[in-house]
Amino acid sequence: MLYRQLECFLAVARTGNLSRAAEEMYLTQPTLTARLKALEEELGDQLFVRTSRGMRLTEAGREFLPYAERVVSSFEEGKRRLEELRGASGGKLVVGASPGVGTYALPGLLERFVGAYPKVNVSVRTGHSEDILEMVLREEVHLGLTREMRHPEVESVPLYEDELVLVVAPEHRFTQRGSAGLAEIGEEQLILFDNDSSYYEQTQALFTSAGIRELRTLEVDNIEAAKRMVEHRLGIAFLPRSAIVRAVSAGNLVLIRVEDGPEMTRSIVALRRRDAPASGPVRAFLELAYGMAERKEERTKLSPALAAEFENLQLIDLFT
Template identity: 30%
Template sequence: MNITIRQLQCFREVMRTGSISEAARTLQRTQPAVSNMIATLEEELGVELFERQRGRLIRKPEAHYFLEEAEHILNRLNKTSRTMKEIAGLEQGRLRIACMPAAANYLMPRLVADFVRDKPKVNVSMMMRASSVIEGWVTSQQYDVGLAETPPPNRALTAQTFELQCVCALRKDDELANKEFLTPQDLSESPLATLEEDHPNYQSTLSAFKTTGAKFTPRFELRNFQPALKLVEEGLCYCICDPMTASGYLDRFDDNAKLTFRRFTPDILLSVSVLTPAHRPASVLASRFTSILAEEIERMNEQFK
């Protein structure tokens, strides 16, 4: 069976008007074209839908039954067409995002809020997990976008990678806050909040202190930098953290922030990547949000230089 949308539209209009000529006028088609559409539709269905009596069309019971089916099909197509236009216009759809802890509390919620503010039909799943978990989720196409510490090369992933320059968190009333940037010598023997010993950030920080002869004094070992900032607020330590954590803190507290952040030299870098599935085309929503996320990470990295 090869019934076309045009045949259904012509049939519906003929049923509505009861006239080939009126249907042709409404559809802006020629009368022979509409007549041919009805004839070929009847041929495809194997049943007469109309009786022709003295130039008039008499609707048969089969026509009334088929009208209900045709209306259902056309209405469903119209709804689907509107939905697809909304999706193309970023007005509808579902976005699945996985992100590392450094971005989960402030950066990602802020970006998502701005993105969906004028899109009430867009639903978002946003989950915080360790970077290794995020890599697996995006690789298996369970999530559209992931923000994680840069994983090893993986053919199933497309990675947009950023080298973030870490900054030093300290209280605003600290004497070191008067300096434009800080060095290991400035923090020599000072207590630090750090990540776990096997984390690349810890190793890079340790190396920077050893290279310059400064004494490295880790006091608090944490899984991420968010709780470290509270310890810095209490005057218990300093923290050399990623700019996502720093930017999120400043966004949250603004003028009431107790902490400030200074560039740290030599550079201590944290490599992060925006991850998307390599073997599945991104949706319009995911593609647009991925671009916004990448732009924000670039902006944020420049904020503390």
């Protein structure tokens, strides 16, 4: 109510006339007069004197005027800022990403996002999937991009399915046939990366389930290092498809089909707190990210509100 009183005070100070100020404020004159009286009672000073020429500011009114102008101006600026935030024409977006997502998927997505919403300030934090989940829960990030993880306080927006595929150097013996069986693959030196990741666990489980216990391995701590080891003919590797698209296209790596192995995939999702209001930047980012979803039935994992919001979005390929 105080804000409305200040608006009335400024309107009368500007026009010097009660009836014109009331018309400008779309109020009746008695309502305007009542608001001015309430403001004067709140301040304990008379702000206007009535003259034959209209309303004139008292000394107290002249002293109070710049403060009232600043309050109203700050309020209007705050309203504009919130409108920007709702419409993604400003504000901030903090994204957490696991290493693979942050290196291979996020740059393409951010290129589209920043191009569409250049006034949003973006900050990116990285960590393993468990770390990203904790960042989301502690509200240190607005969204966490990582493998699918379940928590009662978190909602998942499906992004894409990332497949583990076998790659070798162009000169490798597997390239002539373009495929290999697990027994043959088990005879090769295997490059493994990041022993804390689910990719590492999937690769180990693949050979264990096939009864292959003894493997010659070379372990590194990240995907890029694994790619370089394969390129230098130090072994072969199962790597995320999202990480090797450009290397295969450039002829630095060759994709080999596994003849008797199951498809190895993991879902990459955007995590957000269920109770966190989605600002304009968050909604805009999710709209772009949701376009990456490869299976329409995954939309049933969303809350009804988010599912309806993203129903008509199309697939985005961020890896080409």
